[in-house]
Each structure stands twice: as C-alpha cells, then as structure tokens.
Amino acid sequence: xxxxxxxGPEFLVFYSLFSAAVVLLIVISRRLTEKTDxxxxxxxDPYQIAYLRAGNDEAIRVAAASLLDxxxxxxxxxxxxATAAAAAIDQVRRPIEHSILSRYKIADDVSTLTxxxxxxxxxxxxxxxLIELGLLPDEPTEHGxxxxxxxxxxxxxxxxLIKIGVALSRGRTNIFFLIVMxxxxxxxxxxxxxxxxxxxxxxxxxxxxxxxxxxKMRAHAIVPGGANNELAFLAxxxxxxxLPAGTFPFANRIKPVQQSSCGSSSSSSCGSSSSSCGGGGGGGGxGGCGS
Amino acid sequence: MNDRFGISWRPELAAGVFSNQHxxxxxxxxxDDYFDASRKEIDALRxxxxxxxxxxxGIKLGLASAAEADRTLLDKMARLVDLVEPDFWSEHLAFVRxxxxxxxxxxxxxxxxxxxxxARRNIRSAESVVGAKLLMENIATLIDPPGSxxxxxxxxxxxxxxxxxxxxxDLHNVHANSQNFGFDAADFIxxxxxxxxxxxxxxxxxxxxxxxxxxxxxxxxxxxxxxxxDLLEVAAECATRPLxxxxxxxxHYPPFDDLLGELERARTAVAKGRRxxxxxxxxxx
Numbered sequence: 001x002x003x004x005x006x007x008g009p010e011f012l013v014f015y016s017l018f019s020a021a022v023v024l025l026i027v028i029s030r031r032l033t034e035k036t037d038x039x040x041x042x043x044x045d046p047y048q049i050a051y052l053r054a055g056n057d058e059a060i061r062v063a064a065a066s067l068l069d070x071x072x073x074x075x076x077x078x079x080x081x082a083t084a085a086a087a088a089i090d091q092v093r094r095p096i097e098h099s100i101l102s103r104y105k106i107a108d109d110v111s112t113l114t115x116x117x118x119x120x121x122x123x124x125x126x127x128x129x130l131i132e133l134g135l136l137p138d139e140p141t142e143h144g145x146x147x148x149x150x151x152x153x154x155x156x157x158x159x160x161l162i163k164i165g166v167a168l169s170r171g172r173t174n175i176f177f178l179i180v181m182x183x184x185x186x187x188x189x190x191x192x193x194x195x196x197x198x199x200x201x202x203x204x205x206x207x208x209x210x211x212x213x214x215x216k217m218r219a220h221a222i223v224p225g226g227a228n229n230e231l232a233f234l235a236x237x238x239x240x241x242x243l244p245a246g247t248f249p250f251a252n253r254i255k256p257v258q259q260s261s262c263g264s265s266s267s268s269s270c271g272s273s274s275s276s277c278g279g280g281g282g283g284g285g286x287g288g289c290g291s
Numbered sequence: 292m293n294d295r296f297g298i299s300w301r302p303e304l305a306a307g308v309f310s311n312q313h314x315x316x317x318x319x320x321x322x323d324d325y326f327d328a329s330r331k332e333i334d335a336l337r338x339x340x341x342x343x344x345x346x347x348x349g350i351k352l353g354l355a356s357a358a359e360a361d362r363t364l365l366d367k368m369a370r371l372v373d374l375v376e377p378d379f380w381s382e383h384l385a386f387v388r389x390x391x392x393x394x395x396x397x398x399x400x401x402x403x404x405x406x407x408x409x410a411r412r413n414i415r416s417a418e419s420v421v422g423a424k425l426l427m428e429n430i431a432t433l434i435d436p437p438g439s440x441x442x443x444x445x446x447x448x449x450x451x452x453x454x455x456x457x458x459x460x461d462l463h464n465v466h467a468n469s470q471n472f473g474f475d476a477a478d479f480i481x482x483x484x485x486x487x488x489x490x491x492x493x494x495x496x497x498x499x500x501x502x503x504x505x506x507x508x509x510x511x512x513x514x515x516x517x518x519x520x521d522l523l524e525v526a527a528e529c530a531t532r533p534l535x536x537x538x539x540x541x542x543h544y545p546p547f548d549d550l551l552g553e554l555e556r557a558r559t560a561v562a563k564g565r566r567x568x569x570x571x572x573x574x575x576x
Binding site: 039040042043044046203204206207208210211212213214215217218223227228229230232233234 | 301302303305306307309310311312313331332334335337338339341342546547548
C-alpha cells in the first residue's frame with residue numbers, strides 16, 4: 001500500500017499516526033539512553049534549583065526576590081532597583097547575589113535585571129554546575145538532540161511535502177489541514193527532541209516539587225525577612241508566581257510578563273519586561289500583542 | 292563517639308532542612324505518611340535521602356500489645372524500608388487498636404507479662420517481616436495504665452531483654468511521665484541498660500488541667516525544656532554507643548534558626564555527658 005495514494009482524509013489519519021510514532025520514538029529513545037539517577041550534591045542553593053527549572057533569567061529573578069525580601073535590595077515605586085546600602089554587598093555569600101548588589105549600587109530600571117552582563121555571568125555558573133551533575137545536557141548531548149530533531153523534522157516535512165506534491169499534481173488544492181497538521185507535528189517533535197533538562201534533571205525537579213509541596217501550601221504563612229530561606233526555596237522550586245502577592249508585592253514587579261495572551265513565545269514586545277507590558281501591573285497586560 | 296543530630300522531617304520545614312544541611316546529620320521521616328505513597332512521593336523521599344541520611348519512625352503498628360501486629364501494615368513498612376533504605380526504623384512501645392477498634396493515638400498498655408510476651412512476639416515478627424533493625428520508643432501517658440503489675444522501667448527493660456531490640460529513648464516522654472507520676476527521670480535513665488540506647492528523641496510539651504489533675508502533655512508543639520537537655524546529658528553519660536538524637540517538632544514552627552539552636556544545645560549536652568562518662572567513668576546499668 002502506498003500511503004501517498006490514500007485519499008485526503010485517510011492520509012490525514014495516516015500522517016497523524018506517523019507523527020505520533022515519530023514523537024513516541026524520540027521519547028522512548030530518550031528514556032532508553034538517559035539515566036535518571038545521578039549522584040547529587042547538597043542542594044542547598046535555591047538559585048541553582050531556579051536555574052534548573054527555568055534557566056538564567058529565572059535564577060536572577062529569584063535571587064533578586066530573595067534580596068528584596070531581606071531588604072538588601074530595594075525596588076522603588078518608579079520601578080528602579082537599588083542596593084539598600086554599600087555594606088549589604090558584604091552580607092551575601094552567593095556570587096549571583098553579590099553581582100546583583102554590585103550592579104545596583106547605582107540605581108537602574110528593573111528591566112535591566114536579567115540583561116546586565118555581570119549578573120548574567122554569575123548565573124551562568126549554575127549552568128556549568130548543572131551540566132557537570134548531568135541535570136542539564138552538555139554540548140555534545142545538545143548537538144545529538146538537534147540531530148534527532150533535524151531527522152524527525154525532515155521525515156515529517158518530507159512526508160507532508162510529497163503528499164502535497166502528489167495532491168497538487170492530481171489537481172487537488174485542499175492541503176490546508178495537512179499543512180496545519182505538519183506544523184503541529186514538527187513543533188511537537190522538536191519539543192520532544194530538544195529538552196532543556198536531562199531526564200535526571202526532570203526527575204530531580206519533580207521530586208523537589210513533591211518535597212516542597214507543604215511549603216507551597218503554607219506560602220501565605222511565610223514571614224518576610226528571609227529567616228528560613230523559605231521565599232527563595234518556594235520561588236526556586238515553583239517560580240515567583242507561587243509567592244503570595246499580598247506578602248511579597250515585589251514578586252509581581254520582577255517576574256516575567258505572562259506571554260500566553262500574545263500568541264507567541266518570542267514576541268519581543270511582550271517577552272521583555274518593558275514598561276509597556278510589565279510595570280507595576282503584575283503581568284496582566286499585553287492585550288495588544290498579536291491582535 | 293560519632294553521635295548524630297537531626298530533626299523530624301515535616302514538609303513545612305523543607306526549606307530550613309535544605310538550606311541548613313551542613314548543620315544536620317540525619318532526618319527522621321514518619322513512615323506511616325508513606326505507607327500508601329505514590330511512586331512520585333517515594334522518589335521524592337529517595338531524593339531527600341541523597342541529601343541526608345534518613346531514619347523511619349512508625350506510629351500505627353501498635354507492637355506493645357497482646358494482640359498480633361497487623362500484617363498488612365508490617366508489609367507496608369517492609370516495602371517502604373526496602374525502597375528508602377533507612378539507617379534504622381523505629382516504633383512505639385504502645386498499642387493503637389484492640390478488639391478491632393482503632394484508638395487513633397498511642398496508648399500505654401497494661402504493664403504485665405502478657406504485654407511483655409505480646410511485645411516480644413510482635414517485635415520479632417516485625418523484624419523478620421521488615422528485615423531491618425528496629426528500635427522501640429518509650430511513650431508518654433496521662434494515666435497510669437490499669438491492669439499493670441510492674442513499673443514502666445521494669446516493663447521496658449523486660450521487653451528489651453526479651454526481644455533483644457534497642458531503645459529509642461524519648462526524653463520528653465520520660466520527663467512527662469516523671470512529672471505526671473512522681474518519679475526521678477534521671478534515675479529512670481540511669482537504670483535503663485546503657486548498651487541498648489541507640490537513639491534519642493527530644494521535644495517539648497505543655498501543662499494541661501488544673502491543680503491535682505495537672506498533667507504534662509507531650510505535644511511536640513513547644514520548645515524543648517531545660518529539664519530535657521539535663522536528661523540528655525545523663526543519657527549521653529549512660530549510653531555506650533553512638534547516639535542519633537532527633538528533635539521532634541510537629542507544629543507552631545518557630546524560625547528554623549531556633550530549632551537549630553535547640554540542636555546546638557543538644558550537641559553541647561551530649562558532649563558534656565560524654566565527657567562526664569570519660570572523666571568519672573560513669574557506670575549505668
């Protein structure tokens with residue numbers, strides 16, 4: 001049976017099954033080749049956990065939130081970050097905290113938080129650690145992921161293109177659904193083939209979320225001031241959105257703007273924390289993007 | 292001696308435990324919370340074990356009873372011990388059910404030969420089903436169990452001798468019982484076989500009732516009283532083996548630094564007791 005001779009609806013069924021098989025193959029191959037148990041060091045740094053969960057910018061934001069909570073950093077009503085006092089720099093021990101406080105000795109807009117080179121470099125130290133621990137993929141592994149993604153995309157796009165060619169040669173022009181299906185299949189395949197974390201990283205994050213569920217449930221009872229490091233761990237494991245806005249009002253002002261309403265994850269006007277979307281509104285804006 | 296100091300694991304204390312691992316040697320996890328745990332919850336517990344050694348503490352087995360231990364619960368404990376691989380596991384010298392009725396809390400059984408026999412039988416059975424070292428913990432009680440024909444100390448020592456298991460000595464329970472029933476807690480500890488003391492619980496409680504009815508309740512909601520640290524010193528004098536000292540706290544959580552402060556006091560008390568043992572060549576039972 002030649003699948004390209006199938007009728008339109010029949011081919012769509014075939015293509016959806018074929019796409020599912022490709023994605024499944026990627027997932028299974030990952031399960032077979034990546035181990036989930038790695039030797040873990042002491043996980044006492046919440047910013048490292050934040051990096052594992054969501055990367056560089058998130059580690060910086062969580063560190064800034066912790067500094068704001070401890071009143072070592074200040075956020076003015078006009079959205080400017082400033083180190084509370086020069087002596088504050090000597091009170092912190094983690095490089096990322098040190099770099100943030102050093103950067104904002106001279107007050108600057110909150111939107112510069114994740115783009116300042118010194119701070120970014122400090123956060124990148126976590127990437128190196130996490131790669132060495134096997135929780136984030138190293139360069140060869142990432143290269144392998146991209147090869148798998150490329151092969152999968154070639155298969156999916158190639159199959160769709162052949163069918164489109166056959167359809168057009170037979171005078172059929174109803175190829176819209178196939179194009180939509182091909183786009184969806186390729187996005188899924190790329191997503192499955194290029195994970196940000198290793199399986200061990202995924203497992204660790206999932207386990208940490210489980211261990212810290214109790215903390216999340218009593219988030220409203222967390223006392224400001226950083227005495228128990230609870231804010232940092234809560235935000236590190238679950239994100240700044242887990243912080244109760246009433247107790248920690250600054251969290252909304254430093255967290256990334258919600259991009260879901262924009263229809264694109266790379267929209268520059270929404271992806272940044274510029275005042276047009278962010279400001280003090282807590283991410284409720286962005287209504288104009290993509291519309 | 293290589294004594295260890297830790298805290299009971301409560302999800303509410305997770306941030307404190309994780310950020311102060313360098314000041315903790317061990318965490319104690321309530322086993323019953325994980326008897327019907329999902330794979331995800333067990334994996335999380337195993338992640339915790341990669342951070343700090345774990346000991347498991349059971350509540351519902353009710354081993355100090357003339358009635359047979361619940362085999363289903365023992366199987367669950369065995370499964371959990373297999374999955375988590377704790378340094379040891381412990382249960383209470385208490386009963387929790389009788390005649391098919393669950394009491395819902397730890398109750399002191401009559402201190403008589405039938406409960407000694409029952410405890411011996413149940414402890415043997417538990418060790419054989421679970422296949423790992425078991426420690427038994429003395430409990431606090433607000434009433435002197437009716438039907439008793441021997442003292443708490445005699446009863447505990449008989450069970451330890453008959454079952455050849457070690458003791459998890461809960462110092463606040465000893466303190467509470469000594470206050471409620473008028474005996475010398477330090478003397479009680481000195482008469483417990485020192486070679487059988489393997490672990491220690493410290494905790495706090497509160498007074499309830501009025502005047503003659505006044506009783507000290509072991510509620511784990513308050514700071515460890517000075518009297519318990521004094522008893523810890525005595526226990527460290529008497530214990531011949533390395534101790535695992537666990538601070539129990541079940542609610543009204545203070546700043547984690549306060550809990551660490553209590554653990555520091557425990558370290559100091561144990562060190563002092565150990566020194567006394569060396570200097571005075573203390574002889575306990």
